[in-house]
Structure formats: C-alpha cells, structure tokens
Amino acid sequence: AQSVSQHNHHVILSEAASLELGCNYSYGGTVNLFWYVQYPGQHLQLLLKYFSGDPLVKGIKGFEAEFIKSKFSFNLRKPSVQWSDTAEYFCAVNAYSGAGSYQLTFGKGTKLSVIP
Amino acid sequence: GAGVSQTPSNKVTEKGKYVELRCDPISGHTALYWYRQSLGQGPEFLIYFQGTGAADDSGLPNDRFFAVRPEGSVSTLKIQRTERGDSAVYLCASSLTRSGGENEQFFGPGTRLTVL
Numbered sequence: 001a002q003s004v005s006q007h008n009h010h011v012i013l014s015e016a017a018s019l020e021l022g023c024n025y026s027y028g029g030t031v032n033l034f035w036y037v038q039y040p041g042q043h044l045q046l047l048l049k050y051f052s053g054d055p056l057v058k059g060i061k062g063f064e065a066e067f068i069k070s071k072f073s074f075n076l077r078k079p080s081v082q083w084s085d086t087a088e089y090f091c092a093v094n095a096y097s098g099a100g101s102y103q104l105t106f107g108k109g110t111k112l113s114v115i116p
Numbered sequence: 117g118a119g120v121s122q123t124p125s126n127k128v129t130e131k132g133k134y135v136e137l138r139c140d141p142i143s144g145h146t147a148l149y150w151y152r153q154s155l156g157q158g159p160e161f162l163i164y165f166q167g168t169g170a171a172d173d174s175g176l177p178n179d180r181f182f183a184v185r186p187e188g189s190v191s192t193l194k195i196q197r198t199e200r201g202d203s204a205v206y207l208c209a210s211s212l213t214r215s216g217g218e219n220e221q222f223f224g225p226g227t228r229l230t231v232l
Contacts, residue, residue, distance in 0.1 A: 004158075036223075043119075044159070044207070044223040090158050101172035104149070104221060106158030 002027035002095045006107035013081050014115050021076040021110050023091030032094040033074040034104070035065055039087045047089070050074065061085070083116045118142065120224035122208050128230045129198055137193040137227045141210030148191050149221060150183055151207040159207050165191060198231045205229070 007022035025031065035047040048059025055067040065076045074091060090109045097103040121140045129135050141148050147166055151159035161175040165185045173183075180198075185191040195202055205228050209221040 034220075043225040046220055046222075049220065092158075097172065097174065101164050101166075102219075103161045103164075103172070103175070104159075105161070108156065108158050 001097070002031070002093050002103075002105045004091050004093050004105055004107035006089075006091055006110050008110045009108070010111045010113070012113045012115065015083055016080045017114075019076070019078040019081050019085075019112070021089055021091075021112070023074045023076065023107060024072050025074065025091075025093045025105075026072065027093060027095045029095060032102075033065075033067060034092040034094065035059065035063070035074075035076050036090045036092060036106075037087050038090070038109075044090070047076070081112070081114050083114045085112060086114045087112060120208055120210055120222055122206075122224040122227050124227060125225065126228045126230075128232065130232050131198060131200060133198050133231075135195050135198055135229065137195075137206050137229070139191045139193070139208030139210075139224060141189065141191070141208070142222055143189075145210035145212055145222075146188070147211040147213060147219065147221075148185060149209045149211075150191070150193050151209065153205045153207055153226070155204075162193070195229075198229075200231050203229055203231045 003026045005024045033050040036044045037047045038044050050057045050067045058064045088109045088111045091107040094104045123138045149164050150162040153159045163183050164172040168188045180196045183193045205226040207226045208224045211219040211221045
C-alpha cells in the first residue's frame with residue numbers, strides 16, 4: 001500500500017520568506033500527486049496536481065511543486081509567502097489500491113503560520 | 117455551482133448510539149468518496165462509490181460502519197454502536213467520473229462527530 005510522509009508538522013515564517021514543504025511517498029508504480037490546502041474554517045481544496053509530463057507543476061496563488069521520481073518526492077514551494085497563505089497543507093498520492101479502485105492517500109499535513 | 121455539501125456540520129452523540137452522516141455531491145459527479153480525519157492526521161480513505169454501488173470499501177474500519185448511495189447521488193454514512201474512538205471529522209468528496217488516477221476530488225466541509 002502507498003504511504004505519504006510530510007516532514008514538517010508546523011512551519012512558521014515571516015511574510016516574504018520562501019517556503020518549501022517536503023513530501024515523500026512510498027509506492028512502486030505509477031502515481032498521481034496532489035497538494036491540497038485547507039484554510040482556517042474552510043474545506044480542503046486543490047492547490048496543484050501532477051499526472052505526467054513536465055515534473056515542475058504550477059498551481060494557484062503562486063505555488064509550485066517538483067516531482068522527482070528518483071527521490072519519490074513532490075515538494076511544494078513558494079518564493080514569497082503572504083499572511084493569507086496561513087493554512088494546513090496536505091500532500092496526497094493517488095494510486096491503484098489493488099482493491100478495485102484508485103485510492104487517495106494523504107500525508108499528516110503541515111501547518112503553515114505566516115507572521116505579518 | 118454548488119459544491120459538495122454535508123450535514124450535519126457537527127454531531128454530538130453518546131457512546132453506543134447510532135448516527136447517520138449525509139453527503140450531497142456535486143451534481144453530475146458519479147464517483148463519491150468518504151474519508152475520516154482524526155486530530156493531527158490527514159484524511160483516511162473509507163469507501164468509494166461509483167454510481168449506486170460501493171466499488172471499494174476496503175477502508176471501512178469494521179462492520180459497525182456502513183454506507184449507502186441508493187440513487188447514485190446522495191450518500192449516507194452510517195455508524196452503529198458508536199465508540200469514543202470514532203470521534204473525527206468525516207469528509208465526503210466527489211469526482212466527475214469513475215475513480216482514476218487523474219480525477220480531481222472535490223471535498224465537502226465535513227461533519228465533526230464527537231462521541232461522548
């Protein structure tokens with residue numbers, strides 16, 4: 001079964017600092033990779049996704065992520081964070097479960113706090 | 117258009133009671149998923165419906181949990197003989213077509229279940 005590891009539980013940054021959130025997954029086959037974000041009081045929403053092609057994918061609000069197959073990683077980056085980026089970020093892998101469907105497996109999440 | 121809706125938003129019950137949680141997916145979405153998110157964890161897959169049938173229920177923790185989707189739209193997650201360990205946020209998601217690696221899942225706001 002697939003698994004996802006997010007290295008940081010809580011990250012605190014000042015506005016304009018650069019962000020990188022680590023994500024590693026464990027799965028031997030083809031994967032589809034996602035970053036979801038949950039702003040305070042809101043539901044999970046998609047930030048960006050990787051299916052195939054260019055391993056550097058760009059998402060909403062200036063976020064990007066790079067898929068490095070050899071490292072089983074899909075790290076999320078943003079060059080300059082804003083206070084409004086304060087949220088919890090979840091990395092997820094969609095892979096065939098062997099039980100008849102693709103299953104989305106999430107990491108434990110990284111809480112980002114941006115200080116004005 | 118309307119997103120995924122879930123009712124109730126909060127449910128408090130006593131140990132041993134029966135609860136039902138409802139999910140109304142995005143209109144036209146044939147795939148529906150239930151997840152459970154415990155405190156400090158990412159969402160964990162419970163069950164996936166394609167149309168009216170449960171295509172993958174491998175994530176249900178035990179036989180106290182059951183879900184239905186009788187008309188291929190609204191789904192109800194049913195928990196019998198609730199235990200304190202069932203306390204969590206129950207998330208519903210839907211996607212346009214059958215479960216596949218590339219299909220984006222749209223999440224509802226969740227139902228926070230507290231078992232006293």
